[in-house]
Amino acid sequence: MRTEARVLLGLGTFFAIMDAVYWFWSKEDAGGVMIIAGTLLCFLPGLYYFWWSRRMRPRPEDDPHAEPAQGAGVVGTFPGTSIWPFTLGMASFVMVLALVFGVWLVVPGVALMFWAVVGATGESRRGGQH
Amino acid sequence: MTEVLERPAPAGGHGHEEHGPTGILKWLTTTDHKVIGLSYTVTAVVMMVIGGAFAEIIRGQLSSPNGTLVSLAQYNELFTMHGSVMIYLFAGPFAFGALANIIVPIQIGAPDMAFPRLNALSYWLYLTGSITMLSGFFVAGGAANFGWVAYAPLSSSVATPGSGADLWIGGLLLTGFSAIFTGVNLCATVFYLRAPGMTMFRMPIFTWNLLVTAILILLAFPVLTAGLIMLYADRHFGTHIFSVAGGGVPVLWQNIFWFWGHPEVYILALPFFGMVTEIIAVFSKKPVFGYKGMIFATLTIGALSLGVWAHHMFTTGTVLLPFFSIMSLLIAVPTGIKMFNWIGTMWRGQIWFSTAMLMAIGFLITFLVGGLTGIYLASPPLDFFTHDTYFVVAHFHSVVMALVLGAMGGLYYWGPKITGYLLNERIGKIQFWFLFIGTQVFTLPMYLLGLRGMPRRMAIYPQHPSWQYLNDWATVGALMIGVSTILFVVNIVYSWKRYPAGDNPWDGHTLEWFTSSPPPHHNFYRLPPIRSERPTWDYNHPEHRALEHGHHEPAVDGSVK
Structure with a gap:
């Protein structure tokens, strides 16, 4: 979960810095607002994952030494066919x-x-x- | 010692398609990512053929200065719909809907996409969106004719009153939502459905690239959808967002469109980068050179892609030239790292020149040409000189034809996994040479045409000897590409159920080669232990299995290589 969070937070941080530079340099509204939206879109799930990654034990898919058997059991509900x-x-x-x-x-x-x-x-x- | 353990059937066990509907009802009701992905693949290839047919008509018209093959109005519709079909209905959906849908869940050891019904909805929105956009040809006034970028005020209700333009907008709304849903699905699948031991830094490069693509889709496509709604409101509800008459700003459309449009370029390109990375590694019998460098290069491209949109607008005089120039030039750095890594992967490998590998090498060369000319265009003084000339057309056709080469490589590489049967290699190689040489014969004259001043989007041009023969060469190249497409169809018909592939015809590295061809419902009966980014290779070649990153096998004398 930690790497997932870092990917999103890393992208979000880059967008935030880029937006600050762009905004103060260009004074152009449309692009500045759209990059802010992009920043938030990365921070929102990124912070959620980060919050969880500090509270949960690593999942089998986060454990480099996990055996296939550790993933046994119900993965989720997958519908069969659906109209x-x-x-x-x-x-x-x-x-x-x-x-x-x-x-x-x-x-x-x-x-x-x-x-x-x-x-x-x-x-x-x-x-x-x- | 490696040992394979049974992984019990996931998901409460219901939904086995063996007992489900068959025939057309199966197609309508399926939620299996492989069937949906195959539907995407077939639809996208059909769109490529339709868009390609438009291209051949365009090139036929331009083969003589005063071409009379189509009228001027029809020409406008044709180049608009050629661009729209190729970008919106072929390249994008093929990149993140077709092979990605089939391969990503299998590569990470997942039973399906995270939201199978949403996945099916994505396909239906894509199909109906395609039908909506193309149906513009059958309404009074014809299809959209304002270029695939729909610049204001050309796209206003005054300049383009017909319903073809509205169908274009409607079709894009549907395919846009389809892309957004696919982006959500890919992110959730990669984040939540990986097999035990499949850490993020063990995911195949193809899956990594699709993850970054999915994030870019979520960043970019909502902007386009919002822009389209504004455009529709301008056309029909009397708003003046993009029209000067009511106090609007036409350039705002360009800002919104390219804020989607430039990330879209990477949304199209990154999946194909991933495909050729897989192909080059497998057919060189080597792990990917610079695996982590490749991932960071992909993430860097994703990060920079949000700050380059206005390099399409340098000549509008309303954008901050140095910022967008610097950001655009910076993209060359991660792309160069990738190029270096692809060559590094091949370096001293045992290269098997299969059709897929040839397509991947053809991709590298063609993409290099397109990428380097992109660096020229990122420089405003050069862009002022070449903007809206055939130089730009040649640049992006080098890039997208490289993607077509990558797509063909992907189909030859993963086709056997999807269908269970190989394609004929001899026909494949002939197809490759037609496609590769045709692409160069098609694009290189267009660079020269652009430098000699020929503007894009014109149906007739002055009698000018140096324009005439270059246009003729471009038409010859386009015809060669057409022949290669016909050869591809011939190959599918000829090889139909002729060459059984087996589970692992290429001695592949990643998990999709561990399961059967085609994979069973929910993909796996068993999984190998995952200890590197090449689990299938490690299992099949325990004597050459991968070590941790940064570790090397000791040499015979005990020293570390």
Whole structure:
């Protein structure tokens, strides 16, 4: 976990220094704001990982001497097949087509999206299809 | 002694596709990263063929000064959609959606991507986004015609009123979200699903590069999406963010676009850097030279990439030239380190000139040309001279054609792992020479054209003998690249289920060569102990297994080499 944190914090620190130089040198707003956003995007998860890395024991994947057996057991929940990503994708497609072909397409788009989100959530609760 | 232990099936065990749906329903409902990755690969290659066909028409038009193959309006649509299809729909999704999706989880010993359903959604957004963008050709007014960069005010509703432009924006919104979701997925997979012993500094370079790519996606793509929403609002909701008439700033679009666009260049390039690193190491029978140096070079490229965007805007007169020039020139340092490391990996290796290796070497040479001309363009005085000429076109075509060579190398290298069958090496090598020589014949005349003043994006040009023959050469090169693409398709058809690959045809280094070809559902039945960045090699060659970084095997006389 420590290396992950260092990667993000390192990038964030570089962006912060770069932004300070850029801001005071150029006085240009758009770029300065966008680099600040980039800095925060690195610090937010980076600090979270750093905080955790000091509180948890190293995971098997952080241990250079770990044996494969140490990773045995449940890795996570992986759904089998699911129709909901396709449904959600088609709903997004319809929503984007509404930008071009008329606002009325938002109605079926939102309906389809609602159906897909409800379906995907229900599937997660049941643990996926077997 | 090395010993392989069974790793029990992960994930509560459900979701075995052997009992799942088949045929089209399997394709629609799959959450398996390998099937999704294969869908990405096929879609991206189809997009490459479509974009390539546009390129051939463009080159046909330019083969004579007053070409009549297409009208001026059609030419504008063609170069816009050629660039858009190649960058948004081929290079990017191929880089981080196709091979990455299949290979990264296997390389780190994971059963799947961290969020399989999000992964599937990414693919559907990519596919529908591609359809949306291309459907512009079928609406009144034709497809988008403002260049793939959509500069304001060309992209305003006054200059480009048609719905082709809106379909372009909509398609990009969908593919943009697809990229963001893939970025989230890749980060989470690399951070949370590595096998025991697979520390960050044992991950293969390809996976490292994809991690940095994913971080760059998360930094860059939301900016583009926000910009597109602003552009749409300008076109339809009466805002004036990018139009001078209402107090807006057209150059702001360029700032937003390139704040995404330049990291995007590295988002496209880094995965292919990773591919050729793997290929060169395996086919030189050596570990990667300077493994940690390679990783720090990748991270440095990622860090610098956020501070170089305005080198595309030197001639606007609104940007801080020294800052962007220095930052852009600095990129040459980590890239040079990589180049040095690739050569160092080959140095004194037992090089096997397979098709994949030839493609990787072709990548190095072509990328060197594109990279070095990039250094010229990072210098404002030279950029003022060559901006918006064919010199710039030649520069980025050297770079992206190098990426195509890398992509082909990746397909020849990992194709057997994905399908279980090798491609024909003889056809592959003929394809390589057409692609490699064609690329040089295509790009080198365009550099000269640029230096002689030919502007980009023009459908007809004055009768000028030195422009004419250079354009003819570029067209010949483009045709050779077209032949190489046809040879690739021929090779797939010819080699279809003809040459069984076995699990490890190249004596590979990384975990994907430890499992079967194609890998089973959830990828592994067993895992080797991971003690270096080459676990499969260590397992297959225990007498030559890797030592800790910085340690060397003692020589026969007991001294340390």
